Amino acid sequence: MSSKNPDTRHRILEAARTMLEEEKAPKVRMGDIAKAAGISRQALYLHFPTRAELLVATARFLDEVNGADAKFAACSEARTGRERLDAFIQAWGGYIPEIYGVGRALLAMQDTDEAARAAWEDRMQAVRSGCRSAVEMLDSDGSLCSEVTAERAVDLLWTLLSVRNWEQLTQACGWSQAEYVREMQALAQRALIRAEN
């Protein structure tokens, strides 16, 4: 639509990706990204009208580069609910650190920018639908814990796997990624899967 040189656009996205990988993603400014892309701030606005839109585009770009969709899709090859749950949590454990920086930046502006909030929510639908498919399989499997409805279980799982949780457990509690994934697999199993009696 409004974009000009697709090459420049690509350079911007690459620059944004690199910048936003770093620790302090929410502090990355438009000017920083422009400088890293080797263009002026105004040229940046020619390609992306707002910061939120640039961040969203970067998130999409990241997903594309990392083949996020394919990784999630691969989970549906699992043949039991339990396997799918594990596969999904594993996939998610790899996904979150990939988009962590951009996600943090987007989340940080969600209070002031409704578009950013909606965009991030939209982004998270991939994760949420992964939760849903895992839980549905548990349900049809008969392995879903009888004390929880499928709908409830989706919400719970989705919340357990939110970026915020990841953040809290890795940063404040010092958990490693591997620990986190393992622990969440165990937690989800204990909380969602019918106890074998």
Next chain:
Amino acid sequence: MSSKNPDTRHRILEAARTMLEEEKAPKVRMGDIAKAAGISRQALYLHFPTRAELLVATARFLDEVNGADAKFAACSEARTGRERLDAFIQAWGGYIPEIYGVGRALLAMQDTDEAARAAWEDRMQAVRSGCRSAVEMLDSDGSLCSEVTAERAVDLLWTLLSVRNWEQLTQACGWSQAEYVREMQALAQRALIRAEN
């Protein structure tokens, strides 16, 4: 130290409390609070040097007014680990909505303001120590799930009970406060308590 009229200070805190109770706490500005307190913006800065410090003071004020400490302390009267876990989750379920607004405001600026981040973390120590005492009792009780260490369980519980989770489940998933507390009690029990065999 720097404070002048303690009466004015109190009026400010009351005004801040009221303003921050509302939906869009992170958007509440210094000027808004000053106006609500019936003073000028500059007078506000005479009492609280930064926005972060005002928010922290407001949080403390809220805790005091609501007798938060007493409510958490009452949990230790429980005589079994299970009871204490339930009592604590119940207390927490009442606490979070009380400080929700201020907490949201503080969390929203944690990326740009290190002081705000540290202050909120500090505030959350009350909740975290509640988690610790509940888990410790489960542990000495013999009712803690054998698959998880006590330290791990504290981290997990703390994360389950974070404001962000509350937020996600109530806002995005439409859960009510009562549902949330009930469901978290159940989840914590399934995830942390040894299965009766």
Next chain:
DNA sequence: CCCTTTGCTTGACACTGTGTAAAGTTGACA
């Protein structure tokens, strides 16, 4: 009754970051 201090007021302003506007430059292409 004056005089000082205290607590606040008003008005101006620096600073940061986003986003807009306008005019100038450069290179490709016809």
Next chain:
DNA sequence: TGTCAACTTTACACAGTGTCAAGCAAAGGG
């Protein structure tokens, strides 16, 4: 040679935080 597209530079509006300086009004002591 002329024109168009993509980008540049400079300037600026706007919002919000925090600072500074001068003024004012009331309380209280000499």
